[in-house]
Amino acid sequence: MKVFVFSLFLFFGISQVAFAQVPYFLEGLWKQEGKPVYEQWNKNLDGNLKGFSYKLQSNGQMLVTEYLDLQQEGEILVYKATVLDQNQGKTISFPGTVSGNSYTFINAQHSFPKGISYQKISQDTLQVLVFGGERQFTMRMVRVNPENKTSTSSTSYDAKLADSLGADAYGMKSYFLVVLQTGSNKTTDKEFINTGFRGHMENMDKLVKENKLIIAGPFGKNDDQFRGIFILQNLKTIEEAQALVNTDPAVKAGLLSFKIYPWYGSAALPMYLPYSEKISKEKP
Structure with missing residues (x-):
């Protein structure tokens, strides 16, 4: 350090x-x-x-x-x-x-x-x-x-937009990347599994509405048992992010486990959300 x-x-x-x-x-x-x-x-x-x-x-x-x-x-x-x-x-x-x-x-x-x-x-x-x-x-x-040197400033900079997105001087901000993995619960009870993952999807919708979850998606088949990712925003600590992910019914049921990493990316990333429903013909 x-x-x-x-x-x-x-x-x-x-x-x-x-x-x-x-x-x-x-x-x-x-x-x-x-x-x-x-x-x-x-x-x-x-x-x-x-x-x-x-x-x-x-x-x-x-x-x-x-x-x-x-x-x-x-x-x-x-x-x-x-x-x-x-x-x-x-x-x-x-x-x-x-x-x-x-x-x-x-x-x-x-x-x-x-x-x-x-x-x-x-x-x-x-x-x-x-x-x-x-x-x-x-x-x-x-x-x-x-501050008295501005030669590297962007001519297209929009201060109001940057502030609304929580951007730093580089148009970036901190997020938390969540890697979801197969959990320890190896049950074959289909009703239990369906209930857990139905709750998983509903919880994702809730976190999006709370402006906490901005990206989610599954991995393809792999040898590391990686199931999907979340990118979370507007959280101060890993502990807050852990508490949030632990509200997921599939995580509570042991169907999924997770690891969390601090991640630094474009502050404009959440701006795609208003368009996502417009290009989705069907909901998953």
């Missing part, structure tokens, strides 16, 4: 002071000096910050490595990280403390990192530290395209 740097004093000598507010100076795109590593932070409608880290590959494609959140929980600001190849995709929380322009988040129970710090050096420069035990990494990050 990446982060923002300080002296070890900030980890071991910082006073336990609750955050007065979310550090909005993080909003924008940041690049690690000397490496094609970036972090993008955006303010949500609820006033919290949501971000993600990525590497820019040689072919120009973004490789997302983790999803980040800075959420006010009572009087404490909590840093949450979901690293795609660690912790089995689970989100790890780091409660925060503050000292001047230095923000430190610590979870002593986590194996590595145990602490993450951000220090504002200037409006366009951050110092970064990530540590745990004898291991630590430091780096400097600089803001990419500060």
Whole structure:
């Protein structure tokens, strides 16, 4: 996991002071000096910050490595990280403390990192530290395209539409990808199976109406027992997504199991929904 740097004093000598507010100076795109590593932070409608880290590959494609959140929980600001190849995709929380322009988040129970710090050096420069035990990494990050530089802005940008879709500066947003698999219940009771999957379809319709489910579809025959996928939106955590999928009658009955992954895609993805009924001659 990446982060923002300080002296070890900030980890071991910082006073336990609750955050007065979310550090909005993080909003924008940041690049690690000397490496094609970036972090993008955006303010949500609820006033919290949501971000993600990525590497820019040689072919120009973004490789997302983790999803980040800075959420006010009572009087404490909590840093949450979901690293795609660690912790089995689970989100790890780091409660925060503050000292001047230095923000430190610590979870002593986590194996590595145990602490993450951000220090504002200037409006366009951050110092970064990530540590745990004898291991630590430091780096400097600089803001990419500060607000007074607009040469890369799209001429067709529609701010009102972007805001309504929850889009970030790249027209993207975070979703949850659900992979449905064959469940542990191997019953051959056709009535039980039909009832479970009828409820499965009805529940999908319900989630669409609640503006939570935007994509669903089955896999073809495969050796991995993959049955289908959901893409869920307007959810803050994997735990919320898990609770939502667990309302599915086929999942409750053990006919289906599932795995959930954070996913980053176009914020315009839900716009196809109004047209889906117009091109469907029959309902499944």
